[in-house]
Amino acid sequence: MQLALYRYSLPFRRPLMFKGERLANREGLLVSINGQWGEIAPLPGFSTETLAEAEAESLACLAALSRGEIVSPTLPSVQFGFDCVQRSLPLNLPEPLPPYPLLQGAPAALIQSLSTADWQASPPSRLKLKVARYAMEEELALIEQLAARLPTTKLMLDANGGWTREDALRFCECLPLEHIDYLEEPCAAFADTIVVAEATGVSIALDETLSRREEWYGHPQIKALVIKPTLIGLLSACEALVKRARVDSLRVVISSSFESDLGLGLLSRLASEWAPHEPPGLDTGHWLTERMTTAGGEVITDSLKCLYLNC
Numbered sequence: 001m002q003l004a005l006y007r008y009s010l011p012f013r014r015p016l017m018f019k020g021e022r023l024a025n026r027e028g029l030l031v032s033i034n035g036q037w038g039e040i041a042p043l044p045g046f047s048t049e050t051l052a053e054a055e056a057e058s059l060a061c062l063a064a065l066s067r068g069e070i071v072s073p074t075l076p077s078v079q080f081g082f083d084c085v086q087r088s089l090p091l092n093l094p095e096p097l098p099p100y101p102l103l104q105g106a107p108a109a110l111i112q113s114l115s116t117a118d119w120q121a122s123p124p125s126r127l128k129l130k131v132a133r134y135a136m137e138e139e140l141a142l143i144e145q146l147a148a149r150l151p152t153t154k155l156m157l158d159a160n161g162g163w164t165r166e167d168a169l170r171f172c173e174c175l176p177l178e179h180i181d182y183l184e185e186p187c188a189a190f191a192d193t194i195v196v197a198e199a200t201g202v203s204i205a206l207d208e209t210l211s212r213r214e215e216w217y218g219h220p221q222i223k224a225l226v227i228k229p230t231l232i233g234l235l236s237a238c239e240a241l242v243k244r245a246r247v248d249s250l251r252v253v254i255s256s257s258f259e260s261d262l263g264l265g266l267l268s269r270l271a272s273e274w275a276p277h278e279p280p281g282l283d284t285g286h287w288l289t290e291r292m293t294t295a296g297g298e299v300i301t302d303s304l305k306c307l308y309l310n311c
Contacts, residue, residue, distance in 0.1 A: 008303075026260070037085060046211070053075060054077050096280065126156055128283070159184065184207050190209050242275070256281060
């Protein structure tokens with residue numbers, strides 16, 4: 001059995017903030033079993049485990065595999081990586097739909113960049129915007145600009161649970177709802193999110209609620225499930241959410257956690273399998289300055305730190 005584990009560090013084009021933590025590089029692990037690859041990349045501020053913890057469990061799992069044992073990782077990012085390397089994807093998957101654009105950054109800078117964006121001739125059907133990060137008035141002004149310049153584009157707003165119930169209510173009362181596709185996780189507590197949805201009429205998508213494995217129930221204002229396999233872990237748990245969404249007639253969006261291009265490729269194939277008619281939320285690769293794979297899909301190991309190699 002061929003087993004390997006590598007560590008990578010990829011620079012961001014500019015430092016990004018993740019739940020108050022400023023990161024200049026995206027760090028993670030690549031695991032290989034008999035030539036098939038998976039990615040293990042806990043996201044600081046969002047994952048429950050650290051990269052050091054994921055590395056320790058990955059090494060222990062590989063050592064156990066080399067002894068012929070069956071392994072069952074417990075950390076979500078490790079579960080995702082090991083599930084990917086041991087899973088056979090269906091043949092003849094449809095080509096994945098192109099991901100929708102993601103806007104993230106200071107509202108003033110984003111407003112300025114709208115004049116140079118090449119969307120006027122061919123505007124995207126949907127656009128994702130991170131909110132609950134800057135002054136509310138600035139974010140609302142940006143949304144007004146987007147709605148005015150891209151009148152046919154629906155906005156998917158993602159608050160990452162960043163508001164109190166009161167702030168979320170104040171924000172949603174000022175939204176041009178006809179331009180909003182949905183608001184993703186306005187509050188940290190599911191109960192508060194439902195109160196906001198009922199009071200303002202805004203459509204809701206669930207994300208962190210799913211990643212944290214918290215209880216939730218169907219509601220007419222819930223429109224979509226945003227599934228982040230790196231944070232949820234087991235592919236079987238992700239598939240259970242996909243099945244639940246189909247029962248409740250909810251849209252499924254397979255979304256990234258700033259993985260490398262290798263991880264984004266894995267997520268793209270899962271999106272083709274689980275949600276072939278929904279554009280995935282995978283427009284994070286452009287934030288990274290380097291790639292992990294060649295144009296032909298081969299992993300470039302020369303620049304990686306080898307942590308384990310057993311041929």
